[in-house]
Amino acid sequence: MSTLCGKDILRSDLLSDGELELILSTASRFERALTAGDRLTNMQGQVLATLFFEPSTRTRLSFETAMLRLGGQVITMADPKTSSSAKGESLVDSMRTVEGYADVIVIRHPRKGSAQEAADAVAVPVINAGDGTGQHPTQALLDVYTMQKEKGALEGLTVTLAGDLKNGRTVHLLVYLLARSGVRLLFVSPPGLEMPAAITADLKKLGAEISEGGDLAAAMRRSDVLYVTRIQRERFEDPAAYERLSGSYVVDRAMIQQAKPGISIMHPLPRVDEITAEVDDYEGAAYFRQAANGVPVRMALLALVTGRN
Numbered sequence: 001m002s003t004l005c006g007k008d009i010l011r012s013d014l015l016s017d018g019e020l021e022l023i024l025s026t027a028s029r030f031e032r033a034l035t036a037g038d039r040l041t042n043m044q045g046q047v048l049a050t051l052f053f054e055p056s057t058r059t060r061l062s063f064e065t066a067m068l069r070l071g072g073q074v075i076t077m078a079d080p081k082t083s084s085s086a087k088g089e090s091l092v093d094s095m096r097t098v099e100g101y102a103d104v105i106v107i108r109h110p111r112k113g114s115a116q117e118a119a120d121a122v123a124v125p126v127i128n129a130g131d132g133t134g135q136h137p138t139q140a141l142l143d144v145y146t147m148q149k150e151k152g153a154l155e156g157l158t159v160t161l162a163g164d165l166k167n168g169r170t171v172h173l174l175v176y177l178l179a180r181s182g183v184r185l186l187f188v189s190p191p192g193l194e195m196p197a198a199i200t201a202d203l204k205k206l207g208a209e210i211s212e213g214g215d216l217a218a219a220m221r222r223s224d225v226l227y228v229t230r231i232q233r234e235r236f237e238d239p240a241a242y243e244r245l246s247g248s249y250v251v252d253r254a255m256i257q258q259a260k261p262g263i264s265i266m267h268p269l270p271r272v273d274e275i276t277a278e279v280d281d282y283e284g285a286a287y288f289r290q291a292a293n294g295v296p297v298r299m300a301l302l303a304l305v306t307g308r309n
């Protein structure tokens, strides 16, 4: 039984190196089983509840696919407007209720810190699928898994993270995992959307090599991977500020031609206009492969936290 059994997954930077390694190797074993067409039964008799208080396509559907591929079953609350939260039920009461129905709970909620609060309310494992501008640990894990698959070892790579690094929660944990693996980090964002200073300071304390700037083309000439994020419209109080910044970085074929040869392009998706559709045919465009990798990585997480790996 691994140390992940019974654990909540709230922030991936709190995982030990051994736990991280175990998640990635379990994901790769499940991916091989899926490719071979094996019928898995690890989660037979178990129920996953997915509670989504914010929109989602990939995260919810890939968690649900992961559970079904492991032989388990799924109950879902995808639209808070049709649940009791619309009647004013507290998150804690909703969690206590769902705990009576499910063996593991995946939750996405607009409030930073809500995943911790949800996990504290129940005894079953809780997995954070995004808490506002806070964290999105399972995305960070599938991003690391994708980078390893696309590039081999992470050590020594240079990775540019571009876009809304302030509100884009997926990068907030990814950078810790990358820094731990010996990756050089370049941050490129429009003014006002920089990586939170507390995170940058933390990374420097960990000994990470980081540079920050505004020139995406220059960063792409030095990078093995470009990780693009969406400007997070829903986090802006002032729509005019969003309009000013949206479209400030657009990756197109011409930019890739000027970039380091073989550069991989990643994006957690959804994209709005940060990457033009013509980039999709470029062989280093990894974002749809990245989305597909969500299934084996989430299979690994579900199986490990319930001790059924």
Ligand code: NCD
Pocket (backbone or CB within 6 Å): 058, 059, 130, 136, 139, 168, 169, 170, 229, 230, 268, 269, 270
């Ligand atoms: C991200 C999210 O929800 O934080 N999407 C995802 O889970 N793949 C990124 C985003 O919304 O921009």
